Amino acid sequence: xxxxxxxxxxxxxxxxxxxxxxxxxxxxxxxxxxxxxxxxxxxxxxxxxxxxxxxxxxxxxxxxxxxxxxxxxxxxxxxxxxxxxxxxxxxxxxxxxxxxxxxxxxxxxxxx
Amino acid sequence: xxxxxxxxxxxxxxxxxxxxxxxxxxxxxxxxxxxxxxxxxxxxxxxxxxxxxxxxxxxxxxxxxxxxxxxxxxxxxxxxxxxxxxxxxxxxxxxxxxxxxxxxxxxxxxxxxxxxx
Numbered sequence: 001x002x003x004x005x006x007x008x009x010x011x012x013x014x015x016x017x018x019x020x021x022x023x024x025x026x027x028x029x030x031x032x033x034x035x036x037x038x039x040x041x042x043x044x045x046x047x048x049x050x051x052x053x054x055x056x057x058x059x060x061x062x063x064x065x066x067x068x069x070x071x072x073x074x075x076x077x078x079x080x081x082x083x084x085x086x087x088x089x090x091x092x093x094x095x096x097x098x099x100x101x102x103x104x105x106x107x108x109x110x111x112x
Numbered sequence: 113x114x115x116x117x118x119x120x121x122x123x124x125x126x127x128x129x130x131x132x133x134x135x136x137x138x139x140x141x142x143x144x145x146x147x148x149x150x151x152x153x154x155x156x157x158x159x160x161x162x163x164x165x166x167x168x169x170x171x172x173x174x175x176x177x178x179x180x181x182x183x184x185x186x187x188x189x190x191x192x193x194x195x196x197x198x199x200x201x202x203x204x205x206x207x208x209x210x211x212x213x214x215x216x217x218x219x220x221x222x223x224x225x226x227x228x229x
Contacts (some may be wrong), residue, residue: 032212036220043203043222044155052213066129096212099145099168100205104154 002027004093004103012109013081021076021090021106033074034100035065035091044090050074061085086110116206116221117186124227131191131198133224144187144220145205145218146179155203161187194228201225 003026013019025031032051048059055061056068065076074091088107094100115138125131137144142163147155157171161181172179176194181187191198201223209216 003188041225044220045206046217046219049217086169096207096210096216097167097170099157099160100218101157102147102155 002031002101004091004101006089006091006103006106008106009034009104010107010109012111014111015083016080019076019078019081019085019108020090021073021091021108022077024072025074025091025093026072027095028089029095030087031093032095033067034094035059035063035074035076036090036102037061038088038090038105039045047076047089065112081108081110083110083112109110118202118203118204118221118224120224121222122225122227124229125194126229127195128193129192131226132193133189133202133204133223134186135189135204135206136186136221138208141206141208141219143207144181144209146187146189146203147203149203149223151200151202155161158189158202188194191226194226196228199226199228200222 005024007022014099034049036045037047047063048057050057050067057095058064063078067074088105090105091103113153144161146158149155159172159179160168162184176192178190203223204221205218207218
């Protein structure tokens with residue numbers, strides 16, 4: 001069965017600092033991987049996705065993520081965090097024609 | 113191109129009443145997913161539908177919950193005889209095309225917040 005873990009429930013970083021949010025998945029085939037961001041009371045916005053090819057994918061808002069098959073990981077990174085990045089971040093895995101499983105989320109707080 | 117539209121955005125129901133949540137997918141999308149998000153929790157898969165068919169309902173509670181995606185009109189998530197534990201945000205997502213190879217991806221609606229009093 002497919003599953004996603006996000007080991008960090010809550011992360012606090014200072015504005016301008018770098019960020020890495022961890023995501024590990026379990027999936028029986030080649031996974032399709034996603035990162036979404038959710039602000040309080042809002043829906044989910046797609047940050048980036050990995051389908052195939054280059055294992056380093058670029059997304060919106062300066063985010064990037066690296067797919068590491070050997071580690072079953074798809075960690076999200078940003079070199080310099082802005083106060084507006086404070087939100088909940090969700091990693092998801094799935095495949096076309098199947099349901100998509102989300103991780104429990106990581107809440108990001110940004111200190112001024 | 114309008115995004116995924118959900119309504120109502122906020123719904124209050126008394127215990128025992130019925131709640132109907134609607135989701136209009138993006139134009140041309142024939143796949144719809146419903147997720148539930150309880151307060152301070154992540155998204156839990158409920159059901160995956162294609163036009164007129166339920167593909168996967170493994171996340172749906174066995175009683176009181178049902179979903180449909182008719183040939184015409186929006187997808188409906190129906191909760192009968194609501195209880196306080198049904199209070200949550202319900203998100204709909206849609207997907208188009210026949211594979212991910214052409215750049216298709218899943219888009220989410222803004223959610224419907226159900227409060228049971």
